[in-house]
Amino acid sequence: MAYVDEVYDRVVKQNPVQPEFHQAVKEVLESLRPVIERNEDHYRKEALLERLTTPDRQIMFRVSWVDDHGQVQVNNGYRVQFNDAIGPYKGGLRLHPTVNLGIIKFLGFEQIFKNSLTTLPIGGAKGGSDFDPKGKSDREVMAFCQSFMTELHKYIGADIDVPAGDIGTGGREIGYLYGQYKRLTNRYEGVLTGKGLSFGGSLARTEATGYGLLYLVEELLKDHGTHLKNKTVTVSGSGNVAIYAIEKAQQLGAKVVTCSDSTGWVYDPAGIDVALLKEVKENRRQRLTEYASQRESAEYHEGRGVWSIKTDVALPCATQNELNVEDAKQLVGNGVLAVCEGANMPTTYEATNYLKEHDILFVPGKASNAGGVAVSALEMSQNSERLSWSFAEVDTKLKDIMINIYHSIDDAAKEYGHEGDYVIGANIAGFLKVADAMEAQGIV
Ligand code: NDP
Ligand code: 2IT
Secondary structure: HHHHHHHHHHHHOOOOOOOHHHHHHHHHHHHHHHHHHHOOOHHHHHHHHHHHHHOEEEEEEEEEOOOOOOEEEEEEEEEEEEEEOOOOOEEEEEOOOOOHHHHHHHHHHHHHHHHHHHHOOOOOEEEEOOOOOOOOOOHHHHHEEEEEEHHHOOOEEOOOOEOEOOOOOOOOHHHHHHHHHHHOOOOOOOOOOOOOHHHHHOHHHHHHHHHHHHHHHHHHHHHHHOOOOOOOEEEEEHHHHHHHHHHHHHOOOEEEEEOOOOOEEEEEOOOOOOOHHHHHHHHHOOOOHHHHHHOOOOOOEEEEEEEHOOOOOOEEEEOOOEOOHHHHHHHHHOOOEEEOOOOOEEEEEEHHHHHHHHOEEEEOOHHHHHHHHHHHHHHHHHHHHHHHOHHHHHHHHHHHHHHHOOOOOOOEEEEEEOOHHHHHHHHHHHHHHHHHHEEEEOOO
């Protein structure tokens, strides 16, 4: 049996009932086949893939807090520190009722390769809780965040592990988490990223994931003889990544006609009004029905359906496995040119293969959404030198990083005989640096 298959079987056996983790590992191991086959005995002897697929540490803890009715609530807290071969652990905190250990492990595993692709010195981690910030008062969110950090602070630090935002964790949550970390440790340090600008946050971090996605898409299209100008773009989600993806796509001359949330989606043939979307989602924390009710050109539909709209470029920016093979068939049938992931693993394994088989330009999230964590790493640099860079300086660095990521995944795909397969390219390019660092540091 090939070494990659042995390791995949082992992962499935040792991590039962964690389908998203299995899926992420499968995609990576399949992609690594050409690399591993060149030196299989060596990698097997070193147990490199067993070490890579086993987290360094998995921390699980109880989070008790009191709601506005005086009722004690109990949630599960997680931090999975997956791999620190190339730098301190780095990755977001997800607050969503669907969070469980398997979800955090899939995200932490993906983060290893994503962080490597940025070329910055950051290892892979992820954390979060099944707490749902939706519908909670600010005081309840603060009570949760303080309780969560009371446990988490024992395991993190500016040179150890630096969490950040993800689904359900935005500026408000990072602020409360930071306040509690400082209160517990008496240290004013860059232990979280995505902080407010008045206490060490970086300009352009809010925009970074969405903007970075579009910088990569523009480079991808340029390399294939075209550009975003006058293209139709469909986006799913209406959170941090989606909003700034829409904004940058429009700045680059595209027309973005959709967005969605967990209850419905909007088709706005006149083009999404980003200012209104920000007001509804960022300020008022309302549903998309509010957007539609204030925008004459917009149609609101319950359920899911973004991928039924004819488009040139599809950008899934909501959550994992939101684009399935039926969606992929519709996109291909409607002549889609490129699908680039803003979310983490939004495309199912089957849908990814379908898109690749039909020669759609497909870029996986670990490459195309790396702009967020890249600017987080730039926030860490600014905190270390106790300086803040201008928006233009950070944005220029972000753009350079995304262009560089595109070329490194393109080059890796070519080098291993899979030109145009950016899944293989991203996994191999991300892996090589981590594997090199792991081998150099001995058996740990
Ligand atoms: P937000 O919480 O800001 O927004 C998430 C969006 O996705 C919301 O519109 C939300 O709808 C929707 N959504 C969430 N869960 C589901 C679900 N189960 N079904 C349908 N819709 C859902 O999160 P982000 O924008 O930060 O994150 C979006 C994706 O991007 C995630 O996969 C995240 O891991 C990834 N990512 C985020 C980065 C960042 O810097 N923030 C960096 C790189 C990747 P609703 O409001 O109704 O819940
Ligand atoms: O998935 C991701 O890359 C993030 N949620 C951002 C992580 C970070 O540390 O900025």
